[in-house]
Amino acid sequence: xxxxxxxxxxxxxxxxxxxxxxxxxxxxxxxxxxxxxxxxxxxxxxxxxxxxxxxxxxxxxxxxxxxxxxxxxxxxxxxxxxxxxxxxxxxxxxxxxxxxxxxxxxxxxxxxxxxxxxxxxxxxxxxxxxxxxxxxxxxxxxxxxxxxxxxxxxxxxxxxxxxxxxxxxxxxxxxxxxxxxxxxxxxxxxxxxxxxxxxxxxxxxxxxxxxxxxxxxxxxxxxxxxxxxxxxxxxxxxxxxxxxxxxxxxxxxxxxxxxxxxxxxxxxxxxxxxxxxxxxxxxxxxxxxxxxxxxxxxxxxxxxxxxxxxxxxxxxx
Amino acid sequence: xxxxxxxxxxxxxxxxxxxxxxxxxxxxxxxxxxxxxxxxxxxxxxxxxxxxxxxxxxxxxxxxxxxxxxxxxxxxxxxxxxxxxxxxxxxxxxxxxxxxxxxxxxxxxxxxxxxxxxxxxxxxxxxxxxxxxxxxxxxxxxxxxxxxxxxxxxxxxxxxxxxxxxxxxxxxxxxxxxxxxxxxxxxxxxxxxxxxxxxxxxxxxxxxxxxxxxxxxxxxxxxxxxxxxxxxxxxxxxxxxxxxxxxxxxxxxxxxxxxxxxxxxxxxxxxxxxxxxxxxxxxxxxxxxxxxxxxxxxxxxxxxxxxxxxxxxxxxxxxxxxxxxxxxxxxxxxxxxxxxxxxxxxxxxxxxxxxxxxxxxxx
Numbered sequence: 001x002x003x004x005x006x007x008x009x010x011x012x013x014x015x016x017x018x019x020x021x022x023x024x025x026x027x028x029x030x031x032x033x034x035x036x037x038x039x040x041x042x043x044x045x046x047x048x049x050x051x052x053x054x055x056x057x058x059x060x061x062x063x064x065x066x067x068x069x070x071x072x073x074x075x076x077x078x079x080x081x082x083x084x085x086x087x088x089x090x091x092x093x094x095x096x097x098x099x100x101x102x103x104x105x106x107x108x109x110x111x112x113x114x115x116x117x118x119x120x121x122x123x124x125x126x127x128x129x130x131x132x133x134x135x136x137x138x139x140x141x142x143x144x145x146x147x148x149x150x151x152x153x154x155x156x157x158x159x160x161x162x163x164x165x166x167x168x169x170x171x172x173x174x175x176x177x178x179x180x181x182x183x184x185x186x187x188x189x190x191x192x193x194x195x196x197x198x199x200x201x202x203x204x205x206x207x208x209x210x211x212x213x214x215x216x217x218x219x220x221x222x223x224x225x226x227x228x229x230x231x232x233x234x235x236x237x238x239x240x241x242x243x244x245x246x247x248x249x250x251x252x253x254x255x256x257x258x259x260x261x262x263x264x265x266x267x268x269x270x271x272x273x274x275x276x277x278x279x280x281x282x283x284x285x286x287x288x289x290x291x292x293x294x295x296x297x298x299x300x301x302x303x304x305x306x307x308x309x310x311x312x313x314x315x316x317x
Numbered sequence: 318x319x320x321x322x323x324x325x326x327x328x329x330x331x332x333x334x335x336x337x338x339x340x341x342x343x344x345x346x347x348x349x350x351x352x353x354x355x356x357x358x359x360x361x362x363x364x365x366x367x368x369x370x371x372x373x374x375x376x377x378x379x380x381x382x383x384x385x386x387x388x389x390x391x392x393x394x395x396x397x398x399x400x401x402x403x404x405x406x407x408x409x410x411x412x413x414x415x416x417x418x419x420x421x422x423x424x425x426x427x428x429x430x431x432x433x434x435x436x437x438x439x440x441x442x443x444x445x446x447x448x449x450x451x452x453x454x455x456x457x458x459x460x461x462x463x464x465x466x467x468x469x470x471x472x473x474x475x476x477x478x479x480x481x482x483x484x485x486x487x488x489x490x491x492x493x494x495x496x497x498x499x500x501x502x503x504x505x506x507x508x509x510x511x512x513x514x515x516x517x518x519x520x521x522x523x524x525x526x527x528x529x530x531x532x533x534x535x536x537x538x539x540x541x542x543x544x545x546x547x548x549x550x551x552x553x554x555x556x557x558x559x560x561x562x563x564x565x566x567x568x569x570x571x572x573x574x575x576x577x578x579x580x581x582x583x584x585x586x587x588x589x590x591x592x593x594x595x596x597x598x599x600x601x602x603x604x605x606x607x608x609x610x611x612x613x614x615x616x617x618x619x620x621x622x623x624x625x626x627x628x629x630x631x632x633x634x635x636x637x638x639x640x641x642x643x644x645x646x647x648x649x650x651x652x653x654x655x656x657x658x659x660x661x662x663x664x665x666x667x668x669x670x671x672x673x674x675x676x677x678x679x680x
Contacts, residue, residue, distance in 0.1 A: 212500075212503075215394060215425065215432075217421045219421055230440075230442045312442075
């Protein structure tokens with residue numbers, strides 16, 4: 001029972017007053033059914049997510065990939081760059097599950113180490129470009145007028161320049177390291193998120209709850225961060241996951257074209273590039289890095305799908 | 318000459334630190350015009366009123382009579398394109414022309430608003446509790462335990478059953494009446510001096526309406542705040558308001574106490590509204606009275622009295638169509654903007670019904 005009322009200046013409700021009208025059963029909405037256990041937001045989120053089977057599998061596989069790649073030091077069957085020139089390229093076998101390349105390096109080991117870089121680039125680029133894109137998109141959509149004009153024309157500019165060419169030049173100019181690749185990909189990749197978020201914000205800012213928030217005295221920053229962006233979380237998450245996939249693919253493309261990482265650093269992309277001659281024999285050298293990219297991209301997309309549904313409190317799937 | 322439309326209640330002179338005793342809200346000659354492709358839309362065309370401490374002022378009018386625009390203008394929530402003149406004073410402080418960051422501390426804290434459609438006005442992705450907490454956090458630094466306690470208490474005050482469990486529900490898990498009550502809980506979270514309730518019961522069915530109005534009344538008893546109750550429903554006003562302002566085409570038609578307005582209406586428009594109320598003691602098969610014609614275009618208002626094209630008592634040609642009637646006192650604290658306010662016959666409610674019958678047979 002509540003006896004003291006310290007938080008407020010409002011007099012405490014006398015007992016019995018709260019249920020209006022008097023005489024009605026306390027919770028007519030529930031129709032007399034036993035009160036279900038209240039669930040926390042996190043529990044609800046988890047429940048909705050785990051109902052999405054593809055997302056759970058995708059998330060699981062992705063988690064597994066991250067674990068094995070970043071734990072390569074402990075689980076890789078051979079040392080990195082362990083050469084066995086006498087062995088040469090071999091097909092997958094009991095000793096080398098993914099075969100070896102022409103220098104006799106174990107492909108499984110190589111793929112695990114290369115995965116560290118590919119996955120790191122994917123995650124970092126996706127997070128950075130989402131952060132930039134969501135911020136700029138929200139600001140453009142919320143404030144409108146000239147702010148919107150300036151930001152959106154800038155976005156258009158970024159969209160019309162040939163990305164690969166800019167990337168190639170930038171990498172040649174600043175050095176072909178993973179950090180530079182991440183920065184340049186993020187700097188070029190935010191435009192899509194920005195446009196999606198802007199579109200969402202344009203529709204959400206007309207909603208009455210935004211006006212209600214203004215009427216409650218909330219500042220623009222508060223409205224954007226507390227009311228508008230949480231309502232865009234679905235599209236933002238989906239775009240982040242798509243961004244992971246896009247970054248991994250773009251990095252692979254760059255590496256394939258020779259603008260990517262420089263040896264000895266390897267990624268799945270430049271493993272593919274290195275094996276470009278093997279389309280008729282030793283095709284495992286092409287298949288495995290390609291397969292890793294494919295699996296990652298697929299899993300990331302499934303995961304994004306599930307997260308979007310789970311973030312929507314009104315989803316009933 | 319003192320302005321007859323305002324209540325003569327001077328703030329305690331020479332006592333600036335003391336309790337403000339004047340009107341909480343003073344609106345003077347407020348006009349709100351919106352430029353449009355077809356011309357200037359005169360949504361509010363010079364209205365003046367006061368809201369006294371601890372009173373409920375009902376603002377009644379048809380759609381488009383400027384009720385909501387008035388309330389938005391008070392809070393400075395209108396789009397930047399709106400042309401606003403006049404004066405809105407809160408506790409003697411001018412609100413019009415204040416910058417956004419000067420208004421923000423007032424909104425929700427001194428003047429709060431209850432919106433019509435609670436489902437739309439609540440953020441769908443947060444729990445009701447989180448939103449009540451947010452309303453407090455905008456203005457106060459409170460730790461999360463106290464926020465929860467306060468939120469549950471507020472839900473309790475507005476009569477939500479099982480408030481501590483309901484605190485964690487999402488708006489879509491609430492029924493319509495509960496949502497509206499949760500909205501009210503949010504708006505009173507900071508104990509505002511003025512609560513603007515913009516059609517708070519319009520989206521609700523009658524039984525829930527009664528509950529929500531009761532909550533508003535109870536809150537007013539406790540916090541002694543003033544309520545600006547905007548509605549098109551005379552029934553709502555009759556049960557809740559102390560004074561009533563009837564609006565037509567962006568201006569006041571009649572202002573008075575509830576008794577004045579309902580028992581001695583001095584404006585043909587008010588009479589028309591009253592006559593259109595369905596009556597319990599009416600005969601079966603009686604047709605409801607209606608005010609003929611359409612509300613006027615707010616771009617090209619009728620000359621003279623804006624109501625004259627629809628008015629049964631209009632004397633045309635005459636002052637009705639070439640002189641804009643000013644609001645004037647017809648009796649103590651009761652004023653009307655009709656040239657012939659004093660000449661209108663005193664009508665009892667039965668007369669109103671008879672009047673309605675007569676008009677119905679005229680059609």
